[in-house]
Amino acid sequence: MITVNKLTKTFGGLTAVSNVDLKIEKGELVGLIGPNGAGKTTVFNLLTGVYVPTAGEIIFEDKSLVHLKPYQITAQGVARTFQNIRLFNSMTVLDNVKLAFHWHDKYSLWGAFLRLPDFFRGEEKMDEAAMELLKVFRLDDKAGELASNLPYGEQRRLEIVRALAAKPKLLLLDEPAAGMNPLETKELMALIGEIRDKFDLTILLIEHDMSLVMSICERIYVLDYGKIIAEGTPEEIKRNPRVIEAYLGREA
Amino acid sequence: MKAMRLRNNLIIAVCLAVLYFGIAYAMKQRMLSSFHQVNLYLMGINIIMAVSLNLIVGFTGQLALGHAGFMAIGAYVSAVMTLKLGQPFLLAVLVGSLATGVVGVLIGLPPLRLRGDYLAIATLGFGEIIRGLLININYVGGAAGMNGIPKLTTWTWLFIFTVATVLLIKNFINSSHGRACIAIRENEIAADAMGINTTFYKVLAFSIGAFFAGLAGALYAHYFFLIQPQTFTILKSFDALVMVVFGGLGSLTGSIIAAVAITVVNAALQSLGALRMVIYALLLVVVMVFRPQGLMGTKEFTLRTLLRQKGGSGLHDYRKQVD
Numbered sequence: 001m002i003t004v005n006k007l008t009k010t011f012g013g014l015t016a017v018s019n020v021d022l023k024i025e026k027g028e029l030v031g032l033i034g035p036n037g038a039g040k041t042t043v044f045n046l047l048t049g050v051y052v053p054t055a056g057e058i059i060f061e062d063k064s065l066v067h068l069k070p071y072q073i074t075a076q077g078v079a080r081t082f083q084n085i086r087l088f089n090s091m092t093v094l095d096n097v098k099l100a101f102h103w104h105d106k107y108s109l110w111g112a113f114l115r116l117p118d119f120f121r122g123e124e125k126m127d128e129a130a131m132e133l134l135k136v137f138r139l140d141d142k143a144g145e146l147a148s149n150l151p152y153g154e155q156r157r158l159e160i161v162r163a164l165a166a167k168p169k170l171l172l173l174d175e176p177a178a179g180m181n182p183l184e185t186k187e188l189m190a191l192i193g194e195i196r197d198k199f200d201l202t203i204l205l206i207e208h209d210m211s212l213v214m215s216i217c218e219r220i221y222v223l224d225y226g227k228i229i230a231e232g233t234p235e236e237i238k239r240n241p242r243v244i245e246a247y248l249g250r251e252a
Numbered sequence: 253m254k255a256m257r258l259r260n261n262l263i264i265a266v267c268l269a270v271l272y273f274g275i276a277y278a279m280k281q282r283m284l285s286s287f288h289q290v291n292l293y294l295m296g297i298n299i300i301m302a303v304s305l306n307l308i309v310g311f312t313g314q315l316a317l318g319h320a321g322f323m324a325i326g327a328y329v330s331a332v333m334t335l336k337l338g339q340p341f342l343l344a345v346l347v348g349s350l351a352t353g354v355v356g357v358l359i360g361l362p363p364l365r366l367r368g369d370y371l372a373i374a375t376l377g378f379g380e381i382i383r384g385l386l387i388n389i390n391y392v393g394g395a396a397g398m399n400g401i402p403k404l405t406t407w408t409w410l411f412i413f414t415v416a417t418v419l420l421i422k423n424f425i426n427s428s429h430g431r432a433c434i435a436i437r438e439n440e441i442a443a444d445a446m447g448i449n450t451t452f453y454k455v456l457a458f459s460i461g462a463f464f465a466g467l468a469g470a471l472y473a474h475y476f477f478l479i480q481p482q483t484f485t486i487l488k489s490f491d492a493l494v495m496v497v498f499g500g501l502g503s504l505t506g507s508i509i510a511a512v513a514i515t516v517v518n519a520a521l522q523s524l525g526a527l528r529m530v531i532y533a534l535l536l537v538v539v540m541v542f543r544p545q546g547l548m549g550t551k552e553f554t555l556r557t558l559l560r561q562k563g564g565s566g567l568h569d570y571r572k573q574v575d
Contacts, residue, residue, distance in 0.1 A: 049290065071447050082442065082445075098431065099431050105428075109429060112427030
């Protein structure tokens with residue numbers, strides 16, 4: 001589904017990501033892990049067009065994503081969440097989700113200005129679709145609240161709802177469970193598995209917490225100092241000496 | 253719900269009609285002095301300026317300081333249409349506004365790639381360039397400006413255009429396209445990642461704002477019959493910005509209230525001469541200290557909140573269908 005070849009990004013003299021190869025098949029749930037500062041979020045930013053790669057290629061469904069702008073990449077079917085939550089705070093929960101439907105279901109500008117029938121039809125369609133999605137994440141009763149007034153865990157969930165509203169084929173989750181308590185995390189992980197089946201998604205997720213990734217992902221890539229140092233099933237990764245070294249250090 | 257919306261719209265329509273006919277009657281009976289009339293017209297023009305600038309600064313979050321430049325283009329183009337080319341008023345107003353909107357696109361494209369303070373400086377420069385150009389074009393009178401523009405902005409036209417501006421911009425903001433603009437203000441990176449073409453929507457908001465500023469300029473030119481480059485200095489841009497900030501960034505009703513209030517305060521202080529600016533500035537400082545978010549913040553003043561009607565947005569409509 002997505003193939004990344006020799007992806008490299010340098011900032012001045014610093015190589016944040018170097019020669020990264022990734023290959024994800026349709027329907028997979030893949031984890032990307034690594035210590036702090038390994039370059040995980042940079043990989044996401046490269047995949048979603050926030051940064052332009054210094055070298056290398058990103059092929060999504062036979063089309064290169066390099067040099068596309070973020071909104072164009074979203075239109076190709078790649079959506080993401082952010083590590084540091086980026087909701088539209090002074091918009092309602094419902095409007096946050098409706099926004100992501102925009103490129104999909106938009107009606108004409110004239111319809112908006114003059115309140116023509118296509119405005120009402122379009123709004124109704126977005127309302128319905130957004131409420132349906134919010135229901136899946138049990139946020140439907142908060143639809144009228146401002147996003148900033150939601151508790152932390154629900155803000156994280158709303159980010160995922162919003163990404164799903166963009167109707168992606170590939171969903172990138174950047175530390176979806178960061179800052180959640182163990183119970184919330186467990187629920188979220190179950191939910192991620194569910195939505196993959198329900199929405200027919202391929203998911204790549206960054207997570208810090210090893211145990212979590214191990215329990216949910218089918219395959220894992222380990223990134224350290226901008227390089228992929230290991231790849232395999234959770235079992236293989238657990239036993240890989242290079243991974244252990246990256247996380248725990250070498251015996252003196 | 254639909255009935256309630258209809259009723260509210262009806263109440264607003266009745267209020268507007270009362271306002272329109274009340275003032276039309278007062279004018280006919282010569283109950284308003286020319287001083288009152290001038291300020292009445294300024295009020296309408298200021299409302300259009302403030303509401304259109306709020307779309308750019310308050311809703312889309314792009315700090316632009318060139319609104320007087322747009323007003324100047326609308327004023328000059330429409331004045332050339334009527335005075336030099338002998339075209340009818342409506343056509344002149346339309347062409348003036350459209351020309352400003354097009355200039356808005358051209359001017360908007362390069363600097364809207366800039367952010368924050370950089371955009372502010374670039375648009376400030378643009379306003380001054382327009383003024384500099386006008387001074388040097390002899391066809392439009394150079395520094396002396398254009399004199400003897402027919403006085404065609406009647407109360408009826410002013411009223412229609414002011415109401416139409418507010419209504420159209422309100423409709424835009426409450427649509428999917430308007431949400432895209434607000435999302436850019438809230439978090440540009442996230443808006444981009446959600447599939448919003450941020451450059452397109454920034455330029456769109458910019459040129460819609462420019463279009464209506466051009467409209468304000470056209471109405472201004474055809475009321476005061478004299479326009480000069482120095483009418484449209486940076487101070488005029490700041491006037492509009494003050495109204496937007498005073499009323500609340502991201503509140504249309506706030507902008508309207510602020511435009512009316514500031515016009516009234518300006519008129520009331522007219523007799524004080526030099527002291528006027530001191531009191532005016534002091535007033536602004538006091539408001540900013542006690543209401544830093546502006547009079548209305550991002551809230552809107554609606555009949556719904558006024559009458560404390562239950563069940564707000566279309567969302568509740570939808571829920572009722574589901575239950």
